Amino acid sequence: PSYRIASIPGDGIGVDVTVEARKVLDRAAASHGFSLSWQEFDWSCERYTKTGSMMPDDGIEQLSRFDGIFLGAVGFPGVPDHVSLWGLLIPVRRAFTQYVNLRPVRLLPGTTSALAGRSADELEMVIVRENSEGEYSEIGGRHNRGQANEVVLQESVFTRVGVERIIRYAFELAKTRTGRVCSATKSNGLIHSMPFWDEIFAEISSEYPDVHAEQCHVDALAARMVQAPDRLDVVVASNLFGDILSDLAAAVTGGLGMAPSGNINPTGEFPSMFEAVHGSAPDIAGQGIANPVAQILAGAMMLDHLGETVAAQDVHAAVEKVLEEGAVQTPDLGGKSTTAELGSAVVATLS
Amino acid sequence: PSYRIASIPGDGIGVDVTVEARKVLDRAAASHGFSLSWQEFDWSCERYTKTGSMMPDDGIEQLSRFDGIFLGAVGFPGVPDHVSLWGLLIPVRRAFTQYVNLRPVRLLPGTTSALAGRSADELEMVIVRENSEGEYSEIGGRHNRGQANEVVLQESVFTRVGVERIIRYAFELAKTRTGRVCSATKSNGLIHSMPFWDEIFAEISSEYPDVHAEQCHVDALAARMVQAPDRLDVVVASNLFGDILSDLAAAVTGGLGMAPSGNINPTGEFPSMFEAVHGSAPDIAGQGIANPVAQILAGAMMLDHLGETVAAQDVHAAVEKVLEEGAVQTPDLGGKSTTAELGSAVVATLS
Ligand SMILES: CC(C)[C@H](C(=O)O)[C@@H](O)C(=O)O
Ligand SMILES: CC(C)[C@H](C(=O)O)[C@@H](O)C(=O)O
Numbered sequence: 001p002s003y004r005i006a007s008i009p010g011d012g013i014g015v016d017v018t019v020e021a022r023k024v025l026d027r028a029a030a031s032h033g034f035s036l037s038w039q040e041f042d043w044s045c046e047r048y049t050k051t052g053s054m055m056p057d058d059g060i061e062q063l064s065r066f067d068g069i070f071l072g073a074v075g076f077p078g079v080p081d082h083v084s085l086w087g088l089l090i091p092v093r094r095a096f097t098q099y100v101n102l103r104p105v106r107l108l109p110g111t112t113s114a115l116a117g118r119s120a121d122e123l124e125m126v127i128v129r130e131n132s133e134g135e136y137s138e139i140g141g142r143h144n145r146g147q148a149n150e151v152v153l154q155e156s157v158f159t160r161v162g163v164e165r166i167i168r169y170a171f172e173l174a175k176t177r178t179g180r181v182c183s184a185t186k187s188n189g190l191i192h193s194m195p196f197w198d199e200i201f202a203e204i205s206s207e208y209p210d211v212h213a214e215q216c217h218v219d220a221l222a223a224r225m226v227q228a229p230d231r232l233d234v235v236v237a238s239n240l241f242g243d244i245l246s247d248l249a250a251a252v253t254g255g256l257g258m259a260p261s262g263n264i265n266p267t268g269e270f271p272s273m274f275e276a277v278h279g280s281a282p283d284i285a286g287q288g289i290a291n292p293v294a295q296i297l298a299g300a301m302m303l304d305h306l307g308e309t310v311a312a313q314d315v316h317a318a319v320e321k322v323l324e325e326g327a328v329q330t331p332d333l334g335g336k337s338t339t340a341e342l343g344s345a346v347v348a349t350l351s
Numbered sequence: 352p353s354y355r356i357a358s359i360p361g362d363g364i365g366v367d368v369t370v371e372a373r374k375v376l377d378r379a380a381a382s383h384g385f386s387l388s389w390q391e392f393d394w395s396c397e398r399y400t401k402t403g404s405m406m407p408d409d410g411i412e413q414l415s416r417f418d419g420i421f422l423g424a425v426g427f428p429g430v431p432d433h434v435s436l437w438g439l440l441i442p443v444r445r446a447f448t449q450y451v452n453l454r455p456v457r458l459l460p461g462t463t464s465a466l467a468g469r470s471a472d473e474l475e476m477v478i479v480r481e482n483s484e485g486e487y488s489e490i491g492g493r494h495n496r497g498q499a500n501e502v503v504l505q506e507s508v509f510t511r512v513g514v515e516r517i518i519r520y521a522f523e524l525a526k527t528r529t530g531r532v533c534s535a536t537k538s539n540g541l542i543h544s545m546p547f548w549d550e551i552f553a554e555i556s557s558e559y560p561d562v563h564a565e566q567c568h569v570d571a572l573a574a575r576m577v578q579a580p581d582r583l584d585v586v587v588a589s590n591l592f593g594d595i596l597s598d599l600a601a602a603v604t605g606g607l608g609m610a611p612s613g614n615i616n617p618t619g620e621f622p623s624m625f626e627a628v629h630g631s632a633p634d635i636a637g638q639g640i641a642n643p644v645a646q647i648l649a650g651a652m653m654l655d656h657l658g659e660t661v662a663a664q665d666v667h668a669a670v671e672k673v674l675e676e677g678a679v680q681t682p683d684l685g686g687k688s689t690t691a692e693l694g695s696a697v698v699a700t701l702s
Contacts, residue, residue: 082539082542116466148511152544156506160498160502161500186591187431188436189486219595223602248570248573251577
């Protein structure tokens with residue numbers, strides 16, 4: 001088969017790492033008897049600077065014709081974040097009901113944890129982040145702008161539909177893993193949204209007697225990821241909490257250069273989008289020093305989502321082999337190799 | 352002089368650690384020619400279970416007559432958090448305009464960091480948490496309760512007054528320390544509240560040309576606390592972000608057993624309240640194994656706030672000496688000593 005993939009390298013190192021990931025994915029496709037038919041989009045802050053918008057008006061419609069979306073990163077100094085992100089990343093997540101943001105982390109061979117004395121098997125978890133509602137909302141505004149009595153409101157919006165589906169997804173996932181789910185809450189501080197989240201978590205956990213369900217305040221959970229990450233496996237969290245916890249989880253394992261992410265539409269009605277957790281890192285862009293591993297692994301997640309499970313596993317294994325051998329490492333891993341050298345090493349290992 | 356202190360041990364290990372901290376503070380007072388006149392309040396979840404409220408109706412008025420408030424911890428299984436916390440802790444913070452929640456963390460001698468290869472001088476920072484508004488708000492509610500189309504709103508409220516005063520406090524504090532402030536933001540996701548926060552941060556930083564000001568998205572900042580905490584000193588954050596980041600900062604230094612916290616009314620118009628960052632930990636309460644260090648250091652912060660700077664320093668030094676010697680350690684520190692033994696060791700060192 002052939003899969004139509006929309007590639008949006010975006011800005012900064014998004015461009016650098018996407019090139020390498022495509023090399024790897026094309027090689028994996030060739031070995032497994034399928035092909036990836038890429039179409040490249042220049043949607044980015046650069047485009048915004050020239051044209052005034054991140055993507056064309058019919059951008060979402062264009063993307064809807066693809067089997068998958070492969071995103072580098074967006075963001076550039078001088079372009080306000082609410083433009084770059086709410087003009088591309090967040091609308092795509094929402095228009096395509098990519099309500100799951102799946103962020104697996106684990107300590108890969110050949111890399112070391114920032115934590116003292118932790119082994120790889122203690123550092124493997126997946127953050128299931130709600131990706132369509134919650135704290136990220138356009139509702140709110142400013143009153144008495146610039147005056148002494150100025151007040152700003154920001155509304156979080158949680159729906160039963162939205163909370164149920166993400167929590168159910170987490171329980172289903174836990175059944176395929178260790179059978180443990182931890183829900184991030186903050187019902188002691190956020191007294192409307194989080195008690196509701198907890199209530200639905202309790203409802204759904206009663207449907208899964210075989211899954212060990214617990215909840216943990218987000219502040220304590222952040223501390224636990226550092227002090228006792230070993231009993232964590234599936235962590236389900238709201239949009240904002242999932243954002244924070246997934247960066248943190250990446251940091252306690254191999255770092256942000258290693259963490260992939262899938263924005264998933266579980267019904268398959270719309271395309272899903274795969275990206276690294278890291279941003280566009282303009283300070284190191286174009287220098288050939290960015291670590292492409294997160295983007296390559298995001299590509300593996302995409303192959304898996306497309307049903308090419310074995311190819312996905314092969315990509316994963318090839319990355320692990322290269323990291324384990326340790327001969328080709330980008331600067332963040334303590335080496336001197338370039339982005340392209342690491343990409344090529346993975347391609348060579350796949351062959 | 353004599354200072355009137357309201358002691359609210361609260362629940363769980365709050366009771367265990369408050370007793371020890373009082374022993375230490377009384378000893379420090381005696382050596383420095385002042386006294387602490389304690390009045391004890393049984394306000395707690397236990398009281399709630401018996402009487403239906405955490406504190407009496409005139410609780411705030413009673414507390415207003417004191418020079419300081421010394422809180423253990425509140426919270427008990429079976430009592431919903433929004434009762435225990437919004438019935439005591441949070442109303443006190445707000446009624447007394449304790450708009451600063453000051454949370455210094457550092458790696459104390461004789462303790463080890465959860466992070467690999469970090470030395471004590473890289474792990475010293477202070478979280479300046481906004482403590483009166485922001486994400487913790489009573490505004491919001493549920494619509495279509497229990498229905499398929501249920502929706503829950505939770506409103507964050509930020510005021511110019513509230514944001515200006517906390518950010519200014521952080522800059523003033525930075526002048527007395529390393530001259531660096533990092534502001535936690537999330538303007539790319541929360542497009543009303545956080546751009547406003549950033550705008551005021553920029554305004555105020557222009558008043559402090561000698562302070563190095565930077566801002567960092569809260570997700571990246573969480574990762575940075577684990578991967579590169581060394582360039583952080585004063586971190587200023589909203590109520591929710593400060594809550595998460597201060598637990599995390601405690602975890603990367605010596606752990607939650609070591610982290611004190613001051614809820615400070617900077618004008619002195621109302622009493623300030625001092626407590627440990629940790630909670631009531633009902634699972635280990637009453638067993639004599641809780642670590643009293645955080646509560647003792649919260650007491651030192653209280654003495655400092657009352658103007659008894661030298662006594663505060665002495666308490667700090669005595670705690671450090673006991674930890675450094677390592678003969679008396681509670682189980683969380685890897686030892687077998689009791690809460691009382693650690694308290695007594697600090698008292699003996701002070702004498
Ligand atoms: C108990 C809870 C409401 C409280 C908070 O979030 O403010 C606590 O976590 C703290 O940090 O003091
Ligand atoms: C860039 C930003 C809006 C985004 C988010 O918070 O969702 C990013 O941090 C992520 O985690 O994908």
